[in-house]
Amino acid sequence: MREEGQWTLTDSGGHRRTTAPYDVRIYHAEEFAxxxxxxxxxDVRLYGGWDGAQPYHDDSPCLIAVATL
Structure with missing residues (x-):
């Protein structure tokens, strides 16, 4: 899956400074590990949240990978 879009960077007053396109490949757990x-x-371990309390599932809000190099 891919996500494409455009970043809009603003200054502290909310005025647009610049825009930049992005194109990101989104991996499923079965591909990423x-x-x-x-x-x-x-020792690749996949979690469904930043606290590492739950293993990754398809309905998890995010995919967090912890591994040893």
């Missing part, structure tokens, strides 16, 4: 291993990471 093997990519980490291929890159040389071991």
């Amino acid at each position: 093997p990519l980490c291993r291929t890159a040389g990471f071991t």
